[in-house]
Amino acid sequence: MKTEHCDVPFNNVSAPDFLAVAKLRELQLQRLQCIVDRAYNHVMHYRDAMEQLEVRPEDIRSLDDVRRLPFTDKTALRDNYPFGLFASPMNEVVRVHASSGTTGKPIVVAYTQADVDVWSSVMMRSFAACGVHAGDIVQNAYGYGLFTGGLGAHYGAEALGATVIPISGGNTERQIMVLRDFGVTVICCTPSYFLHIAEKAAEMGMPLQDLPLRAGVFGAEPWTENMRRRIQELTGVRAFDIYGLSEIVGPGVGIECDQQNGLHIFEDHFLMEIVNPDTGDPLPDGEEGELVLTTLSKMAMPMLRYRTHDITAIKTDPCPCGRTVRRIDRISRRSDDMLIIRGVNVFPSQIETALLAVEGTLPHYQIIVDRQQGLDGIEVQVEVTAELFSDTVKELEALKSRISHAIDSTIGLRVAVSLVQPRTITRSEGKAKRVIDRRTN
Amino acid sequence: MKIHQLSVFLENKPGCLSAPCRALAEAGINIHTLSLADTKQFGILRLIVRDWQQAKTVLESHGNVVNVAEVLAIEVEDKPGGMASVLEGIERAGLNIEYMYAFTIRRGDRAILVFRFEDAEKAAQALSKAGINVIDSVALYDLVEKG
Incomplete structure (x- = not known):
């Protein structure tokens, strides 16, 4: 059934991926100057931060001058919750999305119509880079809603002229039925969810190899080459890594091309730097460090030097595909303690906040992340203290559900709560190791 | 008319039940009766002993969390x-x-x-x-x- 995908020699929408380098740098500088001016003149946070460093918009004369600008971290989003970082009046904001912050409050991001159009265009270019074209049938199993994944992929695929099935996440059996019955050729979801779908489909006696499904655009969580091999061998579907984060635009910041060797960053819209995560000092291309991104065209919510905490390196060799927008290595790890579970960002501090809210005091706890049948799950182990303990099963079960409800409502994910005996969670140097991540591939 | 009962929190896994019983045995404390409530994940060992205060101290010194009811x-x-x-x-x-x-x-x-x-x-x-x-x-x- 599987047909070799027709090699589209040059897709028009991809033209900006192939700009002459000098032209690209010129465009970047022009856009950087505009966005810095906009941030300085419309967002109090940026004006204060720039004044502290005694830098003014007119000081940005070259791309290297970006290093004179202040970094922006998640705390800025939290401190300016919900709309404090917007550079556009609300009547120009056509969309907001939100994702989890480091504690209870989400971070909110905004788009003008022009921003939504840019986002569609980078998503369109992302799809095109992995060989998706008009006429493809795209099953979009990213979650629709406040999460940027669903709508981001939706708009991009639609703009490309593909047929979009906005199925959203969950209900695996229905996903499989639609994959088969609608003749789906491309799927978008987290890689772990796709493995789950694949395993389930095999169980149901309709292995994905037998379907016309050809490519998967997988993101919203870190994954490895091992996992790619597994997906491709198990399903015959080519697995492409897509990168993005809500703070910058959502999915569509970067994508793998047909080479599947590093992710091209759409540099005409996103200026990238690699810095030493401890000192913030710039690192040369090829060296591994923290990815820092500046939005070059975002009107509603410019981001200056956003610390992604994603660890990667800029590839120095040109890509055989001919794209001039440079590539980064696949994200292997993070410089902070953020976990990505089924596409949702989770910070241990959120779980701590929830435990504190339930108990008034903070018991010893441990977060165990595991992947079973391709699906990530979190278990939160809580040491029982004399204050928490009761002699009736009823009350202990009620305690467990209070804790899991508090965590669910903070991070937006169901967790399994286990009560454990005192002093069973290993302490190292007096401090408990808070997170055990058992996901190996 | 009331009797003091001690409860000990146990995880539902091998060895968790014997440890508190061993601790009491070593302290020469006799268990008059007991019951074990269990769920998939944890259990509660309930004990009736004469000198419940001493038993509580012994159990706690062995790292158990103890409830008195x-x-x-x-x-x-x-x-x-x-x-x-x-x-x-x-x-x-x-x-x-x-x-x-x-x-x-x-x-x-x-x-x-x-x-x-x-x-x-x-x-x-x-x-x-x-x-x-x-x-x-x-x-x-x-x-x-x-x-």
Whole structure:
């Protein structure tokens, strides 16, 4: 059934991926100057931060001058919750999305119509880079809603002229039925969810190899080459890594091309730097460090030097595909303690906040992340203290559900709560190791 | 009339039950009766010992988390229907049983059961009024130690 995908020699929408380098740098500088001016003149946070460093918009004369600008971290989003970082009046904001912050409050991001159009265009270019074209049938199993994944992929695929099935996440059996019955050729979801779908489909006696499904655009969580091999061998579907984060635009910041060797960053819209995560000092291309991104065209919510905490390196060799927008290595790890579970960002501090809210005091706890049948799950182990303990099963079960409800409502994910005996969670140097991540591939 | 019961939190995995029992044995403390409540993930070991304060100290010094609850020891006729009539009395008194378990010893033709009510004091009064024999701790330990 599987047909070799027709090699589209040059897709028009991809033209900006192939700009002459000098032209690209010129465009970047022009856009950087505009966005810095906009941030300085419309967002109090940026004006204060720039004044502290005694830098003014007119000081940005070259791309290297970006290093004179202040970094922006998640705390800025939290401190300016919900709309404090917007550079556009609300009547120009056509969309907001939100994702989890480091504690209870989400971070909110905004788009003008022009921003939504840019986002569609980078998503369109992302799809095109992995060989998706008009006429493809795209099953979009990213979650629709406040999460940027669903709508981001939706708009991009639609703009490309593909047929979009906005199925959203969950209900695996229905996903499989639609994959088969609608003749789906491309799927978008987290890689772990796709493995789950694949395993389930095999169980149901309709292995994905037998379907016309050809490519998967997988993101919203870190994954490895091992996992790619597994997906491709198990399903015959080519697995492409897509990168993005809500703070910058959502999915569509970067994508793998047909080479599947590093992710091209759409540099005409996103200026990238690699810095030493401890000192913030710039690192040369090829060296591994923290990815820092500046939005070059975002009107509603410019981001200056956003610390992604994603660890990667800029590839120095040109890509055989001919794209001039440079590539980064696949994200292997993070410089902070953020976990990505089924596409949702989770910070241990959120779980701590929830435990504190339930108990008034903070018991010893441990977060165990595991992947079973391709699906990530979190278990939160809580040491029982004399204050928490009761002699009736009823009350202990009620305690467990209070804790899991508090965590669910903070991070937006169901967790399994286990009560454990005192002093069973290993302490190292007096401090408990808070997170055990058992996901190996 | 109330008896002090100790409860120990246990994880539902091998070795978790023997450790507190071993700790009490080493301290020379005899367990008069016990019950084990278990769920898929955890368990609660409930113990009746005479010197509950000492037992509590021993268990806590071994790293256990211990809860003290007041329970009632109730005599039941050791014959068909003996249990049912006591339960009916409890029902009539409008009391809800959280859980219950039995002693292995008997007094004559009577068995002794441990009942946990939400409020032991109120339950004891209601049961006495209903003519159900609640044994106080002095009588109970006299009995269990004489066998």
